[in-house]
Amino acid sequence: GQNIDQPTEMTATEGAIVQINCTYQTSGFNGLFWYQQHAGEAPTFLSYNVLDGLEEKGRFSSFLSRSKGYSYLLLKELQMKDSASYLCAERAAGNKLTFGGGTRVLVKP
Amino acid sequence: DSGVTQTPKHLITATGQRVTLRCSPRSGDLSVYWYQQSLDQGLQFLIQYYNGEERAKGNILERFSAQQFPDLHSELNLSSLELGDSALYFCASSGGRDGTFGYTFGSGTRLTVV
Numbered sequence: 001g002q003n004i005d006q007p008t009e010m011t012a013t014e015g016a017i018v019q020i021n022c023t024y025q026t027s028g029f030n031g032l033f034w035y036q037q038h039a040g041e042a043p044t045f046l047s048y049n050v051l052d053g054l055e056e057k058g059r060f061s062s063f064l065s066r067s068k069g070y071s072y073l074l075l076k077e078l079q080m081k082d083s084a085s086y087l088c089a090e091r092a093a094g095n096k097l098t099f100g101g102g103t104r105v106l107v108k109p
Numbered sequence: 110d111s112g113v114t115q116t117p118k119h120l121i122t123a124t125g126q127r128v129t130l131r132c133s134p135r136s137g138d139l140s141v142y143w144y145q146q147s148l149d150q151g152l153q154f155l156i157q158y159y160n161g162e163e164r165a166k167g168n169i170l171e172r173f174s175a176q177q178f179p180d181l182h183s184e185l186n187l188s189s190l191e192l193g194d195s196a197l198y199f200c201a202s203s204g205g206r207d208g209t210f211g212y213t214f215g216s217g218t219r220l221t222v223v
Contacts, residue, residue, distance in 0.1 A: 033211060042111065042199060042214035043152070087152065094157070095140060095203055096165050097212060101151035 004100035006088050011106045018075045020103045022088035026069040031091035034062050034073045037102065038084045046073070046086075075105070083107045112136060115200050115215035123223055127188040130218045134181055134202030140164070141183040142203075142212065143175060147196040158183055190222045 005023045012018040024032065031050040035043035049055055049064035049071060061074040073086055085102040092098065112135035122128055134141050143155040154167035158177035169175075172190075177183040187194060197219050201212035 040197070040219075042216050043212075044214070045211045048211060094159075094165055096154065096157060097142075098154065099144075099152040 004088055004090055004098060006086075006100040006103045008101065009104045009106070011108060012075075012078055014078055014080060014107055014109055016078050018078060018105060020073045020075075020086050020088075020105070022071045022073070022100060024069050024071070024088070024090045024100075026066065028092045029066060029069075029090065030093060032062075032064055032071045033089040033091060033097060034060075034071075035087040035089060035099075036084050037087055043087055078107050080107050080109070111213050111215065113200060113202050113213050113215035115198075115218050117218060118216065119219050119221075121221045121223060122190060124190055124192060126190050126222075127186065128190065128220065130185040130187070130198050130200075130220075132183045132185070132200030132202075132215060134183070134200075135204070135213050138202035138204035138213070139181065140203045141177055141181070142201045143169075143183070143185050144199045144201065145196050146199060146217075147193075150196075152199065155185070187220070192222050195220055195222045 034046040037043040047062035054063045059076045064071045085104045087102045088100040089097040114133040116131045139160045141158045144152040146152050155169040156175050157165040161177050172188050175185045197217045199217045201214045
């Protein structure tokens with residue numbers, strides 16, 4: 001099976017930067033997704049990486065290193081509304097996504 | 110509105126009962142995925158359908174079954190319900206048309222077994 005590891009919880013201050021790390025098993029790798037999920041709501045797509053490097057989208061950036069089985073999501077200029085869970089998901093053959101347990105980010109004033 | 114419709118939004122039922130959750134995928138998407146999310150847990154993959162056929166199976170209990178119909182909507186049937194089946198059940202669809210193969214999730218069905 002695929003093991004996706006990410007921290008359970010992180011706390012940061014409004015306006016700061018937070019980096020959420022994710023490690024995965026490299027066999028059968030076919031892409032890495034990040035989703036945001038507010039409590040009780042559906043996950044929403046944030047980013048997708050399939051090649052090594054950094055993808056930037058406004059305040060959110062995602063990085064991938066395929067050789068290390070490692071990705072991170074960088075949230076800049078944190079806002080209170082960014083308080084949510086962030087899910088790392090590995091894409092395998094057949095477009096099946098395996099999700100990590102999620103990282104709950106709490107943004108404090 | 111994500112384009113993926115799940116009904117009902119909430120469901121309360123007793124142990125031992127059977128329920129059916131319904132999902133209509135985003136227009137044009139051929140794949141449907143079902144996930145279970147228990148309180149403060151991650152998304153656990155249950156099953157995937159592609160154009161009416163089962164494509165992949167996860168840790169789905171034998172008491173659970175699913176199907177995808179010719180119009181591409183899908184139903185997840187949960188029987189002999191137990192307290193531990195209480196969870197959010199998400200349906201997602203994909204079709205690869207957006208080029209990123211990402212999932213679009215429905216708003217979920219919150220199942221409470223009492």
